[in-house]
Amino acid sequence: MFSLRNCFSVFIAALTTCAAVVNATPSSLGRPATPAEIKAWDIDVRPDFKGLPAGSGSVKLGQEVWEAKCESCHGVFGESNEVFTPIAGGTTKADMTSGRVSGMVLGAKNAAAQRTTLMKLSELSTLWDYINRAMPWNNPKTLTTEEVYAVTAYVLHLGDIVPADFVLSDKNIREVQKTLPNRNGKTRQHGLWNVGDKPDVQGDKCVANCVKATTIGSSLPDYARNAHGNLADQHRLIGAVRGLNTAGAVASNVTANTPKSTSSTPDPLKLAQQHACTACHGVANKLLGPSLTEIHKKYAGTVDVVSVLAAKIKAGGSGVWGAIPMPAQAHVPDADIQAIAAWLAAGKF
Amino acid sequence: MNDFNSTQMGRLQKAPEFFLSREAMTLSRDDRRSFLRRAFVAASGVAAAAAGGRALASEGDPAILKLPTHSTGLGAPVAAKGYGTPSKYEENLQRRESPGLTRVSAASVSFAPLQGFFGIITPSGLHFERHHQGFWDIDPRQHRFMINGLVKTPKVFTMDDLMRMPCVSRMHFIECGANTGMEWGNVAVPTVQYTHGMLSCCEFTGVPLKWLLDDCGIDLKKAKYVLAEGADGSGMTRTINLANALDDVMVAYGMNGEMLRPENGYPLRLVVPGVQGVSWVKYLRRIEVGDMPYAAKDENLHYVDLLPDGALRTYTSIQEVKSVITTPSGGQVLLDKGFYAITGIAWSGRGKIRRVEISTDGGKNWKDARLETPVLDKCLTRFNFNWTWNGSDAILQSRATDSTGHIQPTMTALRAARGTRSTYHNNSIQSWLVSANGEVSNVQLA
Numbered sequence: 047m048f049s050l051r052n053c054f055s056v057f058i059a060a061l062t063t064c065a066a067v068v069n070a071t072p073s074s075l076g077r078p079a080t081p082a083e084i085k086a087w088d089i090d091v092r093p094d095f096k097g098l099p100a101g102s103g104s105v106k107l108g109q110e111v112w113e114a115k116c117e118s119c120h121g122v123f124g125e126s127n128e129v130f131t132p133i134a135g136g137t138t139k140a141d142m143t144s145g146r147v148s149g150m151v152l153g154a155k156n157a158a159a160q161r162t163t164l165m166k167l168s169e170l171s172t173l174w175d176y177i178n179r180a181m182p183w184n185n186p187k188t189l190t191t192e193e194v195y196a197v198t199a200y201v202l203h204l205g206d207i208v209p210a211d212f213v214l215s216d217k218n219i220r221e222v223q224k225t226l227p228n229r230n231g232k233t234r235q236h237g238l239w240n241v242g243d244k245p246d247v248q249g250d251k252c253v254a255n256c257v258k259a260t261t262i263g264s265s266l267p268d269y270a271r272n273a274h275g276n277l278a279d280q281h282r283l284i285g286a287v288r289g290l291n292t293a294g295a296v297a298s299n300v301t302a303n304t305p306k307s308t309s310s311t312p313d314p315l316k317l318a319q320q321h322a323c324t325a326c327h328g329v330a331n332k333l334l335g336p337s338l339t340e341i342h343k344k345y346a347g348t349v350d351v352v353s354v355l356a357a358k359i360k361a362g363g364s365g366v367w368g369a370i371p372m373p374a375q376a377h378v379p380d381a382d383i384q385a386i387a388a389w390l391a392a393g394k395f
Numbered sequence: 396m397n398d399f400n401s402t403q404m405g406r407l408q409k410a411p412e413f414f415l416s417r418e419a420m421t422l423s424r425d426d427r428r429s430f431l432r433r434a435f436v437a438a439s440g441v442a443a444a445a446a447g448g449r450a451l452a453s454e455g456d457p458a459i460l461k462l463p464t465h466s467t468g469l470g471a472p473v474a475a476k477g478y479g480t481p482s483k484y485e486e487n488l489q490r491r492e493s494p495g496l497t498r499v500s501a502a503s504v505s506f507a508p509l510q511g512f513f514g515i516i517t518p519s520g521l522h523f524e525r526h527h528q529g530f531w532d533i534d535p536r537q538h539r540f541m542i543n544g545l546v547k548t549p550k551v552f553t554m555d556d557l558m559r560m561p562c563v564s565r566m567h568f569i570e571c572g573a574n575t576g577m578e579w580g581n582v583a584v585p586t587v588q589y590t591h592g593m594l595s596c597c598e599f600t601g602v603p604l605k606w607l608l609d610d611c612g613i614d615l616k617k618a619k620y621v622l623a624e625g626a627d628g629s630g631m632t633r634t635i636n637l638a639n640a641l642d643d644v645m646v647a648y649g650m651n652g653e654m655l656r657p658e659n660g661y662p663l664r665l666v667v668p669g670v671q672g673v674s675w676v677k678y679l680r681r682i683e684v685g686d687m688p689y690a691a692k693d694e695n696l697h698y699v700d701l702l703p704d705g706a707l708r709t710y711t712s713i714q715e716v717k718s719v720i721t722t723p724s725g726g727q728v729l730l731d732k733g734f735y736a737i738t739g740i741a742w743s744g745r746g747k748i749r750r751v752e753i754s755t756d757g758g759k760n761w762k763d764a765r766l767e768t769p770v771l772d773k774c775l776t777r778f779n780f781n782w783t784w785n786g787s788d789a790i791l792q793s794r795a796t797d798s799t800g801h802i803q804p805t806m807t808a809l810r811a812a813r814g815t816r817s818t819y820h821n822n823s824i825q826s827w828l829v830s831a832n833g834e835v836s837n838v839q840l841a
Contacts, residue, residue, distance in 0.1 A: 074610060075559055076552035083551060084543050087681055090622060090632060093690045130499075150705030152814060166699065166707060169690040176692035179630035183502075183528060186628040231707055232699070238711035238820060240638060241669065241745055245715055247812045249794060249802030249824070253752065253761040260757030260790060262828065263841030264581040273494060274585050277726035279487050282511050286735055287727040289487070289510075290834055292585075322492060322500030333495070373499055377529060 091175040095219060098174065101191040102215030105208065108200025111193050115182045118371065124162075124204045133163040134204035137227035142207065145230035164205040168232045170223045174198050184374075275319075312382065314389035321378045323386065329395045336367045342393035355387035356380075481518075487511075490521055493589050496577070501529035504571065506592030509721050514767075515566070515740065515775040517595035519651045524658045525571055525593065525672060527693070528629035533678060535654075535662035538626070540646065544684035547612025554662055558648060560602045565645070565668070566774045568596040568742045570714045572671035572698050575821040579810075582837050586726035590825065590837060591719045596742075596775040599666045600649025605641045608684065619686045623665045626680035632691035633674040634710065635667060643668045643773070646679065668773040669744030670712045671819070673698055703814035714744035716803050717822035718751055718778070718795035724827050725837035729784060737764070737780040743797035748776040750796040755782060757790035757826065757840060758805070764793065789829040790838070806839055 091097040112120075124133035138156070141147045147165045149156045167173060178194045180186045189197070199214035207225060208214070214222065223229065237243035250256065272292040274280075281289025318324050318338075326334040327341070336344075345351050360383055364371030375383065389395075454460060481488075490505035497503040507523040524530070535554045543549035571593035577583040584590055604621075621640045625631035635644060645666040648654060655661045660677025667674045673693055688694070688710060700708040718741035723729055737755075741748045747770055752761040764778040778793070795803045806823040828838040 075556040076550040076610070079541055079543060079549040079551045083541065084549055087541055087624075088543055088683065089630075090624065090683065090689060090691075092685070092687060094687065146705065148705070150701065150707075152703040152705070152816065154705070161701075163696055166696050168707075168709075169695055172690050172692055172695040175632075176696075179632070180528065180628060180692070183628070186528065186630070228707075231705065232695075232709045233702075233706045234708070234710055236700075236708045236711055238708070238713045238715070240636060241713065243713075245801050247804045247809050249716075249796075249804040249808070251802060255759060256761070257758050260759070261841040262838045264839040265828070266582050266585055266837055271585070274491075274589060277586060280489075280491070280508065280510070280586065280588065281487055281727065283484055283487070285722075287723055287729055287835075290726050290728050292726075319492070322497075322503065325492065325494055325497070325500065325503075377501055 089175075089179060091171045091178070093169040093171050095171055095216070098171070098216050098219065099191050100216045101195055102213050102217075103192045103194065103196025103199055104213045105196070105199045105203045105210055107192070108196035108198070108203070111189070111197040112200050115185075115189075116197065119183065119373065124201060131163065132160050133201055135162045136165040137162075137205050137207070139206070141227035142225045145226070145228065147228040147231060150228070150231065162205075164201070164207070164227065166228060166231070167226060168229050170198075170219060170226060173201065174219075177201075184376075312385050314385050315395070317382045317386055318389075321375065321382060321386075323375075326372070334370055335372055338390060338395060339393070342390055342395075345391065346393065351391040352384065352387045355390050356383050359383050359387060481520075485511075488521065490524060491588060493577070493584060502527050504573075504593060506588045507595050509587045509592050509594065509719070509740070510724055510727065512721065512740075513777075515596050515769075515777050516651065517597055519597070519653070519656050519659075522595040522597065522650075522656065522659055523571070523593050526629075526658075527631060528627055530658050531627055531678065532657040533626070533661060538662050538678075538680075540663060540679060541681045542607060542611045542684070543681070544621075545614040545618045545686065546608070546684055547614070550611050552607070554648065557602055557646065557663070560606070562600055562602055562649075563645065564598055564600040564649065565643070565666075566596065566598045566769075566771055567666060567668040568594060568714075568773065568775045569666075569672045569675055570594045570717075570742070570744075572673060572711070572714070572819040575823070575825075576818045578806075578823075578839070579817055579821055580815045582839050584725075585837055587719060587721050587724040587825075590725065593672070594740075594742075594775075596740075597650045598652065599645060599647040601645040601647030601663075601666065604644040604646055604665075604682065607646060607682075608640065613684055617686055618684045620684075620688055622681075622683040622685060622689045622691075623674070623676040623679060624681040624683070625660075625676045626678040631673070631676050631693065632689060633676055634688040634691065634694060635665075635670075635674060636712070639667060639670065646682075669714060671698065671714055674712060698819060700813065700817045700819045702817070711820055714742070715820065715822045716743040716745065716748075716795050716797040716801045717741070718748075718793040718803060719825045720753075720791050720793050720827060723791060723829060723835045725835055727835045729829060729833040729835065731833075732784050732786040735782050735784055737782045737791060739764075739778055739793050740775045741766075741778055741793070741795035742773070742775050743795065743799075743801065744773055745801060746798035747772050747774075748795055749798050749800075751776070751778040752794045752796075753778075753780040753782075754792045754794070755789050758792055758824070761794060784829065787831055790840070791827045791829060791835075792824050794824050807841075 119130050120133055125135060136149045137147055148154055150161065150165060174194060177198055195214050199208060199212055202208045203210060203212065208222060237245045276291060276293035278289040278291040327338050329338050331337050345355060348354055359375050362372045362374035488508040488511040490507060492503060492505050505524040507517060507521050538554055540552045540557065574593035575590055578590060619637050621635045621637065623633050623635055646663060647666045648663055650659060655664055663679045665676045665679050694709060700711050702708065718739060720737055720739035722738050723735060737753060741751045748766065751764040751766060753764045754761045764780040767777040767779060770776045803822060803824055809821065809823050826838050826840055828836050
């Protein structure tokens with residue numbers, strides 16, 4: 047069915063696009079890939095471990111790799127310091143036997159606050175492939191094959207799935223797969239894969255007197271009114287409606303809703319928002335990181351305060367305010383970092 | 396019924412140039428005649444406007460009576476901007492992050508300001524963003540695209556090759572699987588930008604993947620799936636169903652008449668109509684033809700839908716029938732009683748939108764909205780509905796039906812089947828409460 051219909055539509059498209067194409071078949075461009083090119087790019091590892099390069103790596107080496115290249119973001123024990131998704135934790139020996147992580151069940155006594163990588167993982171190939179292609183995050187595809195085996199083994203060890211003296215290899219990886227805590231935890235029984243699949247939830251056709259009473263079950267709490275900033279600044283200045291002013295006091299807020307300065311000096315608050323500083327720093331309140339006001343106070347009077355702050359922002363760091371680290375912000379352009387640093391130093395938020 | 400002429404127009408009250416507070420709204424209702432004057436006085440520092448308010452009462456509108464500089468002066472020359480940008484007065488409509496949703500901005504998402512869009516096409520600069528490992532501006536002369544796996548001849552294509560081939564242009568929506576994901580448990584965000592803004596719709600231009608697979612001699616006896624892989628640090632990989640791959644999947648370089656934007660995968664991305672955005676692999680470098688799903692990180696650890704019994708649904712890909720009213724919507728204020736054009740968008744990953752119904756009483760009664768053309772396959776459809784607000788509480792909802800007969804469900808029905816921790820694929824009916832003070836807010840019905 048599919049191929050017939052498609053052949054036909056390709057044919058029609060070719061006819062209407064350009065007559066010459068009908069004779070020349072629509073493409074024949076490109077060139078054969080060389081074996082070396084395919085080897086360089088075909089790095090995926092499938093659930094049946096097709097594509098896995100031969101090799102091995104120990105938990106011991108894995109720990110070294112982890113401490114040098116992963117820990118800064120993911121934490122000593124893969125618990126992620128609350129900044130990144132936690133990797134290990136939440137799985138038990140019993141889960142390894144059943145192949146289903148009991149902490150995933152709604153209301154389970156041992157339900158983890160956050161579902162970790164190892165709680166969800168059903169294919170070991172996924173972990174190997176992903177670390178190999180994408181980690182470390184800021185320097186992907188730089189680990190050797192041995193390091194990938196080793197750090198994969200170390201992650202498994204953090205989850206108590208392999209012992210401390212384990213060496214993971216292409217020879218034993220299938221055996222480890224058979225012990226993964228959530229290897230039986232996936233289902234493809236749903237209607238969201240093929241276009242023709244039957245949806246699992248169908249809406250109601252009713253058009254008149256469909257419900258007796260409407261009760262509001264959930265709405266945004268008042269304290270969250272301005273969690274997304276001033277909504278008046280997120281709506282057009284004209285039209286049938288205006289954005290709700292959620293800045294400041296609710297009662298006296300007839301605010302001039304004029305666009306901000308259009309001059310080329312950047313608005314530092316905007317920059318801080320654009321670079322997601324505000325995801326971790328509130329102006330007056332502590333989020334993951336200290337409030338901007340606290341930072342300003344702490345460094346007021348420091349010599350060369352702007353460059354000190356700029357350097358701190360660029361490099362990130364930990365231990366000054368608590369255990370949670372601030373990731374390096376090297377991706378933020380220097381000019382923006384300078385502008386934000388000057389703004390923090392001035393403290394006029 | 397839903398006919399403009401039969402609708403009693405409300406007494407249109409000229410909106411002040413400045414934003415209305417709750418107080419002003421109340422004033423407006425309490426004392427209509429003095430409202431304008433008071434609102435203008437309250438907007439301090441706008442003497443001219445206040446004067447204008449008075450002038451309005453006597454001779455007329457100063458915006459008419461007093462010629463502005465743009466009527467009496469010389470405007471800017473051509474090519475003052477080699478690449479045009481929106482008016483400075485449109486600055487409020489920006490892509491925005493949802494505070495606290497993600498921890499680092501290079502593995503995050505920015506939401507498109509749906510509250511400000513008209514029609515169905517998303518302006519390229521306001522297309523939502525989702526990056527897993529930052530975005531790049533890649534030199535297109537150095538970009539290569541490879542097809543390998545179960546094909547007779549694995550091949551490499553340059554951008555020159557791809558752009559020389561016959562091409563198609565089609566309009567499709569792209570929606571992140573996690574769109575509306577923050578709302579599974581309860582109301583979490585204030586506006587349609589954050590509830591539904593991981594959604595965009597553009598015209599894409601490129602080569603149907605099928606032509607390229609045919610060109611490489613795909614082994615249709617063995618092939619069952621293809622893997623798409625990106626060239627960036629994340630090396631994003633996703634398994635695509637072969638049926639989709641041979642149907643309308645496209646290797647695209649064009650978006651809204653120009654090249655893709657860097658944020659959207661310049662110079663090459665996969666377009667997988669009807670399927671969640673993560674499968675539309677950006678910086679596309681490779682397609683591998685295979686015979687089993689690949690269980691990539693973003694189909695084994697993420698983009699998996701958690702059920703109450705702890706099972707994770709994997710390969711949930713299709714974005715099911717869905718719609719949302721964009722005006723009036725959460726975080727907006729209605730300026731007065733009277734006529735409003737309720738407007739919004741509907742879409743389905745299974746086909747075309749067949750029908751959109753509107754309820755203004757929280758789902759008790761439903762009436763058909765007008766579908767604006769074009770109504771296309773796996774594309775946004777704009778709907779409109781004429782409504783007169785009588786000034787009392789109203790709950791606005793839209794309900795879409797697609798060409799397969801699938802009807803958009805309520806949040807309650809979705810939760811009954813999938814619980815509250817599913818994260819992805821929330822296509823429930825959205826409810827906006829219009830309160831008597833004109834404020835519109837995001838609510839969920841019990």
